[in-house]
Amino acid sequence: MKSIYEIKPYIVVYMWNPECSHCKEETPQLVNYIRDATDVEVFGIALNTTDAEFKSYARKMGMTWTNVFDPTNKAIYAKYYVDNTPEIYILNPDRILIGKNLKVNQIQTIIDRDKIKRDEYK
Numbered sequence: 001m002k003s004i005y006e007i008k009p010y011i012v013v014y015m016w017n018p019e020c021s022h023c024k025e026e027t028p029q030l031v032n033y034i035r036d037a038t039d040v041e042v043f044g045i046a047l048n049t050t051d052a053e054f055k056s057y058a059r060k061m062g063m064t065w066t067n068v069f070d071p072t073n074k075a076i077y078a079k080y081y082v083d084n085t086p087e088i089y090i091l092n093p094d095r096i097l098i099g100k101n102l103k104v105n106q107i108q109t110i111i112d113r114d115k116i117k118r119d120e121y122k
Contacts, residue, residue, distance in 0.1 A: 007066075008041040010111050011095075014065075015045045015087040018057035023086045027061045029104040030088075034065065040111065041065060047085060092118075 014030060016023040034042055044067035046054035054069045090099040090107060092114050099110035 007043065008039055009093040010040045010114075011091040012040060012042045012107060013045065013087075013089040013091065014042050015047055015085055015089075017047050017085045018049050018053045020085040022084070026086045026088075026104050027063065031062045033104055033107060040107070044068070045070070090114075 012030070012034075016027065030042065034040065042063075042065035044058070044063060044065055046058075046067060046069040049057075049069065051069055051071070054067065057063075058067050087100070088102040088104065088107065089097060090102065090110050092098045098114050099106070102110065
């Protein structure tokens with residue numbers, strides 16, 4: 001497993017559940033988005049599921065990024081307020097949260113805005 005500091009500059013934290021109807025819509029879009037992304041990596045977190053279900057869904061959907069599963073969900077709910085899945089958060093290269101509660105089609109806009117802001121401070 002990689003450290004968060006070894007992951008590409010921008011991290012999309014994708015919290016999902018294999019039974020979630022919205023996840024079934026967003027996951028294929030995220031899979032397509034990440035294929036062309038050069039400076040973005042996904043870190044997936046499966047919620048409210050079983051080890052077998054989460055692994056099967058990840059394979060079926062082509063989720064080739066790092067996916068983790070905490071059967072107690074304590075690691076997630078202690079840090080993030082997740083009331084629905086999927087939840088998409090974005091961390092910038094400084095690992096600062098720059099976007100939350102997003103749809104896949106909003107990811108690049110948030111990243112582009114952060115890049116502009118970062119260039120202004122150079």
